Amino acid sequence: MMIQALIVDDEPLHIQGLVRHVGWERLGYAPPLTAESGEEALELLGDMDVDVLITDVSMPGMTGIELLAKCRADYPKLQSLHTLMISGFDEFEFVQEAIHLGAKAYVLKPIRTEEIEEKLAAFRAAIEKREQIERETRALQDKLTGSLDVLQDRFVNDLIEGRSEDAELMDSWRRLLDLPGEVRHLRLFLFAYDRQERGAPADARRRILLADGLWKAVKIGLSGWEGTYVGKTGASETAVVHLNAKPLDRAGMEKQLQFMQEIIREQYDASVTIGVSRDGDGWEDVPPLYKEAKHMLAKARLGGGGRILYFDRAEAEEYREYLLKEEEVPEMIRLLERGEDDQARVMFDLAFERLLAREPVSFSYVQAFGMGIISELAKIGSGKEDGADNANILVWQRLIDCTGAGEVREAVLDYMARFSRSIKREDAAPQHNLIRRIADYIAAHLQDAMTVKQLAEQFHLNASYLSVLFKKETGRTISDYVQDARMTRAKELLRDPNVKIYEVAAQVGFQTAAYFTYLFKKGRGPDAPGISRLCQIIEQKVIAC
Structure with a gap:
């Protein structure tokens, strides 16, 4: 052709x-x-x-x-x-x-x-x-495109689920897939769809089409490289394990990643985020590599999708803290909210014992561990009881004055008991006022590039907690709220005949006038009430520029 x-x-x-x-x-x-x-x-x-x-x-x-x-x-x-x-x-x-x-x-x-x-x-x-x-x-109607594809899919899932410890199973996989006798190093690539359009109806057929489409795009896009094994790990995920890659092969595969994102976007009108793991040394490293990549992708979506992410040293440090902040501490809080204080205490004791089992571990790190837990609890419990700030100051001082790990443990457990009492008290008004202050801050900073993490830091909150609280209070995600606020402000500015289109774009946080014009027409199209005239104004202003 x-x-x-x-x-x-x-x-x-x-x-x-x-x-x-x-x-x-x-x-x-x-x-x-x-x-x-x-x-x-x-x-x-x-x-x-x-x-x-x-x-x-x-x-x-x-x-x-x-x-x-x-x-x-x-x-x-x-x-x-x-x-x-x-x-x-x-x-x-x-x-x-x-x-x-x-x-x-x-x-x-x-x-x-x-x-x-x-x-x-x-x-x-x-x-x-x-x-x-x-x-x-x-050709997606064909349920099986070849036995090799089916074998690879099951093999990748077995690795992720930790079944590489079964020597007999791995021996059978070596025979079926002709695996190399030695694994010198490996990497894992995780391709995952970002969230679908708001309000899109649930459609089982489309879910199957998207899952198969992502898998096929990855399989074809990475074809030709030796040592690649592709498997579907969920309705919106595909994972690739790459063994013993040469430097040129590593570079070549990475060049294909953006191309595959574009193909998925054009074929299915869907955005894909890609996570590239750190290097592993053997089959047993695949489960943690997968979990680390999942964490990295989940965190990245808070700031927007469609990205290519690499798990580096900074990501590794964040992931070690993630297990505490995003999994164990929230679970402790859920237990405390349900009145299951004993189970929350057991969970904390297990985490604390794991910390002390590390060799070597300094006392200053033990203190930092305790302060980290209390800091997360304080963010969520802030404002739930009178005198909370003074109590927090006292517990900080108590932790600083500790001279042994046992004292740190008791200080944290005492704070958890107080938190358990305060977290159960219904107090919707402070939450409402907090969200109103955050909304006012967004309105005053529309020209700035804002991420959920930066907004959370501004108000001394946990980013995940802020996202849930904001959606619960307003019915919209933070990113949707910011976009709506920018467009509302843009409509007000555009009514001034003297203002330039690029000035409007800059004042509402868009880098280019053309991109702002495109989004304005697409998201607030000329069929919306009162917008037809504004779209004509935009066209006149663009021509005038």
Whole structure:
């Protein structure tokens, strides 16, 4: 199949130069279509099947940036369009904006033919890969695509579930999959869908399609690398175990990750976050690598999805604290809330004994351990009883004055007993006032980039607790609330005829005017009451800029 390109430039000589000097047929392209304005290009894009768009940034009327933004906003079939931007040195900031909108590449003037051909060849490779995945997607009706795939799926799940300790089972897997005799090192890649659209109806067929689609995309995208084993680990997850990888293979696989995210986004309108584990030394390392990657992905989603994450030393430190802060302490709190104080005490004693069993362990670390538990309890219990702040100060001082691990243990247990009493008291008013103060803070900082973690730190709260409390109080997640607040403020600003579109975008926290325009029209479309006129104002302001 020949690939179809469209060249857009207001200078006919520039168009003819590209038509004549680029080896279109040699690169697998049909003779290119041409247009001398953004408006003419949109007509062609609406009528013809175009795979690659080559456009100048600076054109009268509709610029290349505006053309690309309109393609993304108004033409669903052009979401997979590969775009090459052409610009001068003094237009580089506009190129950055184009890349933000989805442009795949750019070249600077004066244009070199070999550079254009290099970009076109890369586009062709990506398009062919996408078509291969699309062909596989259309074949999802086949329940079994081969016995090897089924074996790999079960093998990966056995590893994650810790069954590598069964010597007889592992011997059978070695024979079935011809596994290497020695595992020098391994890594685990975890691909997981981010949350689906709000309000989307539950659909078993779509869940199956998404699960199979992710698995197939990963299988095809990572095909060709020796020592890779792919398995579905859930309805929205696929894991890959990569054995004894050479440095070039490691780099090559990592380059494919973003490509696979784009394929899933285009095929299923779904966002995927990818976690890359630390190195492991043997089969027994797979379960902890999987748990660490799961933790890393869950934490990342609080700040938005669609990312590629690597488990480094800082992540390892956070994960060690995670088991206490995000699993054991919340479980202790749940036990205390249910009145099961004895079980909460047993759980704490087990965690404390595990700490003391480490070799070596310093007393200062034991103190820090106790302070960490009390800090998390204090964040959640803050404001539940009169004099809580004074009591917290006293317990801090008590911990500082401790001279032995036994004293630290007793101080924490005493605080847990007080916490048990206070946590059960119903006091909805302070929570309501807290959320109101947080909402006021968001309204005053719309121009800033805010994450849930930063917001929690601002109000001295646990990030997970803040997310749950905010959703319970407002009925919306923090990210949805921030987006709605930004759009509401934008509508107010846009009614001023003197304000510029880029000024509105900056004041409500968007980096580029084009991206703000695109989101405004998409999320608050012209069919909404009172918005049609605002959309016309936006278009007039963009043209004026």
